[in-house]
Amino acid sequence: MISGSVDFFQDDRSDILTSNRAVPSYYGATPPTFNVGKVKSRGFEIDLRFNKKINNNLTLWSNINYTHARNKVTYADVAGLLPLYAKPIDKQIGQAYSYVSAGYYNTWDQLYGSTMHNANDQLKIPGNYHLVDYNADGVIDANDNIPYGYSGAPENTYNATIGFEWKGFSAFAQFYGVNNVTRQVVFGTFSGKNTVAYDEGSYWSKDNTNPDGPMPRWETTPAGFYTADRYFYDASYLRLKNAEIAYTFRQDWVKKAGISSIRVFLNGNNLYVWTKMPDDREANYQSAGGQGWASQGAYPTVKRYNLGANFIF
Template identity: 25%
Template sequence: MENEGNYTFDNSSLSTGYAQTKYANRNITWETTTVTDIGLEATVFNGLNVTLDWYKKKTKNILRDAQVTGALGLDAPVINNGEMENKGFEINAQYVNNIKGGLFKGLNYNVGFYFDRNRNKVTKFGTDEISGHYLRQEGLPYNSYYMLDCIGIFRDEDDVKNSPKQFNDNTLPGDLKYRDANNDGVIDNDDRVVIDGRFPKFEYAFNLSASWKGFDVSLLLQGVEGKKHYVTDWGLQPFRQGSAPTIDYVKYRWTEDNPDNAKYPRMYFDDFGGSKNTRKNSYFLKDASYLRLKNLTIGYTIPVKLTRKMLVERIRIFFSGDNLATITNYPELDPEREEDGRFVAYPQNKICSFGINVQF
């Protein structure tokens, strides 16, 4: 039941009205999940520890809205229907060693590597569902990207005339060009295709720590490969609610003087030229793969024989930094974001700190 507004029954006072808006299902049950996990751990070569883990998770009786016709008059009830499978493997290798002779005698270090590959697939669902630029279909990852495939920008009038007609648009040079995926000579919603990138191909990390003669260092590199984000609006579409276009857009947009090397379409005000350019399409899919220096810490501990003269047990001077450097093709902003949405999103903070630890 939901509040459907106020009503009058005597033409003088209002009463709050409630009405049923959704069918109820008294027979829903819990989702069920079955996990199979096989692991192997081994220590070899006097200090190399390797952990391998393979897993498969199957979820059944997924809670979701029933697929019903709108002729029912109310929203669909929640039912148990659908199955999903997640499977993958993880590798974690760590090598620990202590150098006992030579120039670097006394050096302790640890080097590690982590790799994770996961695959998601809908195994039972029913009729395909399309929600914006997402597709839910058996045999595909859940909410796969589904959209027109943008293959470039129209160079000139001849390029427009010699290309398939795009919907009923007034297509102009500088507008986005879509691929005729089904080769029927026209561009319409039947040309939407599934595009990879909804989930990363793999994730990985490197770690290193070492200490020697009072000096210590540790670092963590974190990476994601094959992930894409669907982003729009501020920072990507010029003059969105009056916001200025980026310098990069102004410099590399399509113009009559720059028809061949345009990185961005012709400049419109706010709406990006209307639906002809803002239909769900791969232009708005941005490569979010990255490798980031997640943390770096460097320190020095003053020798005990000096600190004890100052009646101090231990003094350590250090520098620590988070998110110091990132290698990525993601345009201008931070690829490490939670989900699709507005292009402008608050980035991960870059933090630098210096300090002294004193123990008495």
């Protein structure tokens, strides 16, 4: 009635090919890729199966699976004088990085008393994010871009399928979920003097100092990091991945037609999702620049419905 398995794994890799080298720009040339990286991976998987025949007509079954996998960079060719938080060491592959906000500039006094930006500081206005000076050096710059959330690959995945068979009827539903994952979805409202505005919830105003997001900018160019962590999301989700209901005909009229059985079914894929993400996506595609985080390009998860029949002769 009940069966299952538990698997543990570890994967220690070395001599990983990398193009990120600790060579200063004034060296005057791009160094070649080099087998120098080291990564340690650990995890486990639990699989449980249940199958119970209640009587001659009713059977219940389910499959439950949980996987935990976490990796950590143990060595990389990075500059020795960088602070630890700026190095990939002891972090996941693809760790997200972001500037972090501590609320908004709600008044000019708060703005004038804030930490200066190293670029376009004069373009700050109330309604923008008040960025955290993480290294406390008195200026917001690249050194305040810090590890944020998780990587784009989920640490934990869950899968549960439950079903039954009863007097020719059968049905099942599969739920799939992940957590400990971070994604970036950038909405370019008014970016590049574009008139497109996305539905991002409420914006800052003098009468709404606790909004969903800062005041949009138009025809001004603040520092590129002024959006802080606004477009980073907890990408955990629970999805109704598959569901089906079916009935199998084995009556005499079927056999008289020269058919052993007819199975009629209605099923669907990606029927519903519960998530904090602004849209339904399972991944970010890579784009140029930055930390390798893609802000655009992920195609929405497709929802499908199928109605059909299987004839067995």
